[in-house]
Amino acid sequence: MKEATTSKIAWGWLALAAVFLVYPLVFQSAFFRDIGVLLLLAAISASAWNIVGGYAGQVSVGHGMFFGVGAYVPLMVFTHLGWPPLLGVPIAIVVVLVLSVIVGMPTFRLQGHYFSMATLAVAELIRLLVGTWDFAGAAIGLSGPAIPRGWWDLTFTSELPYYYIFLGVLATLLLVTWQVQRSRFGYYMRAVKAGERAAKSLGVPVRRTKLFALMLSAAFTSIAGSLYAIKTGFVDPESGFGILVSVQMLIIAALGGAGTLIGPLIGAIILIPLQTATNTWFGGGGSGLTYILYGGIIVLLARFEPGGLVELWNTYAPRRWRSGSHAP
Amino acid sequence: MLLEAKNVAKHFGEFRAVADANLTVAEGDVIGLIGPNGAGKSTFFNCLAGDTEPTAGTILFDGQDVTNASTETHARLGIGRTFQVPATFEDMTILENVMVGAFMRHPGRADARAHAEKIIEMTGLREHAHLRARSLGTPGRKRLEIARVLATGPRLMLLDEALAGLTPGELQQAITLVRRIHETGVTLVIVEHIMEVIMTLTARVLVFNQGHVIASGKPQDVVKDPLVIEAYLGHGHGKRARKRGPAA
Numbered sequence: 040m041k042e043a044t045t046s047k048i049a050w051g052w053l054a055l056a057a058v059f060l061v062y063p064l065v066f067q068s069a070f071f072r073d074i075g076v077l078l079l080l081a082a083i084s085a086s087a088w089n090i091v092g093g094y095a096g097q098v099s100v101g102h103g104m105f106f107g108v109g110a111y112v113p114l115m116v117f118t119h120l121g122w123p124p125l126l127g128v129p130i131a132i133v134v135v136l137v138l139s140v141i142v143g144m145p146t147f148r149l150q151g152h153y154f155s156m157a158t159l160a161v162a163e164l165i166r167l168l169v170g171t172w173d174f175a176g177a178a179i180g181l182s183g184p185a186i187p188r189g190w191w192d193l194t195f196t197s198e199l200p201y202y203y204i205f206l207g208v209l210a211t212l213l214l215v216t217w218q219v220q221r222s223r224f225g226y227y228m229r230a231v232k233a234g235e236r237a238a239k240s241l242g243v244p245v246r247r248t249k250l251f252a253l254m255l256s257a258a259f260t261s262i263a264g265s266l267y268a269i270k271t272g273f274v275d276p277e278s279g280f281g282i283l284v285s286v287q288m289l290i291i292a293a294l295g296g297a298g299t300l301i302g303p304l305i306g307a308i309i310l311i312p313l314q315t316a317t318n319t320w321f322g323g324g325g326s327g328l329t330y331i332l333y334g335g336i337i338v339l340l341a342r343f344e345p346g347g348l349v350e351l352w353n354t355y356a357p358r359r360w361r362s363g364s365h366a367p
Numbered sequence: 368m369l370l371e372a373k374n375v376a377k378h379f380g381e382f383r384a385v386a387d388a389n390l391t392v393a394e395g396d397v398i399g400l401i402g403p404n405g406a407g408k409s410t411f412f413n414c415l416a417g418d419t420e421p422t423a424g425t426i427l428f429d430g431q432d433v434t435n436a437s438t439e440t441h442a443r444l445g446i447g448r449t450f451q452v453p454a455t456f457e458d459m460t461i462l463e464n465v466m467v468g469a470f471m472r473h474p475g476r477a478d479a480r481a482h483a484e485k486i487i488e489m490t491g492l493r494e495h496a497h498l499r500a501r502s503l504g505t506p507g508r509k510r511l512e513i514a515r516v517l518a519t520g521p522r523l524m525l526l527d528e529a530l531a532g533l534t535p536g537e538l539q540q541a542i543t544l545v546r547r548i549h550e551t552g553v554t555l556v557i558v559e560h561i562m563e564v565i566m567t568l569t570a571r572v573l574v575f576n577q578g579h580v581i582a583s584g585k586p587q588d589v590v591k592d593p594l595v596i597e598a599y600l601g602h603g604h605g606k607r608a609r610k611r612g613p614a615a
């Protein structure tokens with residue numbers, strides 16, 4: 040029974056991987072490939088958020104701060120030092136690790152919503168500061184190399200290379216998350232989410248667990264930001280540190296199912312095409328519309344299924360298709 | 368002495384939930400803690416388990432001062448406790464709940480799982496192992512609390528009404544389980560309102576009333592103590608569900 044479920048899940052993942060691998064070969068128009076790239080990027084960000092927000096239950100509303108650093112640093116090293124943006128990626132990771140310690144250390148002492156509020160405030164503060172900081176291009180933002188000096192600049196005219204790079208990063212992140220989920224650290228994160236007091240009484244180092252979760256999550260969020268900046272070749276305060284960046288990760292993970300491996304991916308598969316469609320049909324950047332869409336999803340989740348679609352599936356799908364308690 | 372609590376007090380503002388309580392526990396003891404609702408038993412447990420810092424007093428465990436040590440340190444040193452209101456991890460399975468406890472002394476996943484499975488077998492939770500904790504009723508969750516703490520490999524276990532609310536049949540099973548835990552070398556302090564449990568399991572009881580230890584000795588003698596009878600009669604004798612303290 041248990042083995043049967045496990046192998047069914049494995050087959051499901053393989054099928055999903057196959058679909059993602061052939062997608063851009065089947066849909067060759069720039070429009071569909073672009074959606075694919077956007078979807079992968081959103082899935083990476085939401086999966087990264089999911090580590091601390093989903094598994095450890097520490098809801099960050101300011102993950103844009105890590106995404107933004109990841110986006111800015113590669114373009115900074117290009118603009119000011121002429122380095123390939125790629126070299127900025129590890130530097131950004133170091134910066135976000137320091138940043139997550141600064142945000143996490145004081146707030147993880149306390150229970151409740153202090154962490155959420157602190158992340159929101161810090162992300163906004165950074166957005167405002169970067170908007171006035173000339174070295175970071177102030178309100179205008181920064182650009183990457185317009186003409187590639189070599190493959191290492193990762194500047195391609197086709198969407199295809201980006202698609203497969205993003206897919207590789209997403210696969211790596213999901214593998215890491217899967218390993219973490221099975222390890223002691225993974226169990227400790229879930230215990231912290233379920234009840235700090237009981238977790239402590241069983242010897243779980245609650246504060247350290249939250250901090251490590253945040254650091255791991257921040258590192259991958261930073262990578263997502265770097266991918267975005269390298270692909271787009273441009274970043275400004277809004278696209279790097281904006282509130283929509285933070286909220287999108289949260290919404291996607293929650294929609295699919297926070298604290299599950301596949302949840303953020305499902306959330307991205309649903310939200311990104313939906314968001315693209317509403318923006319296309321109703322014209323413009325549609326940022327006001329995006330707020331309405333996000334608000335609607337939050338209301339629906341809160342009203343009907345806080346566990347997201349994965350939980351909905353586990354509750355209502357025919358018994359033999361269900362994955363038991365282990366989220367797929 | 369395995370545990371020595373000296374003049375422990377816990378005040379909430381002006382209110383003295385625990386005042387000047389003393390307790391010594393030798394390795395291998397089974398000690399009962401009784402007293403009317405709101406007497407301060409759970410609060411005293413919280414002090415012993417490092418869940419709350421006592422306002423005054425010292426607590427030594429195996430000779431080491433743990434008065435102000437963290438909850439995790441208490442757990443690692445070998446003080447385990449259950450909660451009066453079960454605090455099981457609701458969205459995790461029974462096996463996963465027990466594994467969280469097992470991980471403390473078995474960092475590897477396979478080891479932790481094997482150890483947790485042994486504990487699950489011993490506590491009779493086998494058939495529910497892959498169900499979520501939230502699907503259990505109160506008796507099951509109390510049992511899971513015991514299993515989870517047991518998995519941390521404690522030297523001392525503090526059971527806070529872990530046997531309350533069971534049917535007579537379940538109660539007998541639970542008493543057998545506690546006996547078996549004791550036989551494996553675990554020292555026990557048990558808070559319980561059910562006198563049957565106290566009489567059959569413990570060799571020594573302490574009676575709490577309004578934060579004070581008002582009597583101690585053999586269970587048969589203590590129940591005849593006029594002070595104890597007075598405490599119970601004066602505090603809602605026969606209607607112990609009347610008032611439930613918020614501390615669990």
Ligand SMILES: Nc1ncnc2c1ncn2[C@@H]1O[C@H](COP(=O)(O)OP(=O)(O)OP(=O)(O)O)[C@@H](O)[C@H]1O
Pocket residue numbers: 379382384402403404405406407408409410411451610611612613614615
């Ligand atoms: N955090 C707190 N803040 C204020 N008062 C508290 C707190 N915790 C407990 N108390 C009070 O301390 C007193 C002792 O409570 P405690 O839970 O320790 O009693 P108990 O002996 O365990 O009772 P019961 O048999 O009902 O479980 C009660 O009057 C309770 O209301």
Ligand SMILES: [Mg+2]
Pocket residue numbers: 408409410451527612614615
């Ligand atoms: Mg109590």
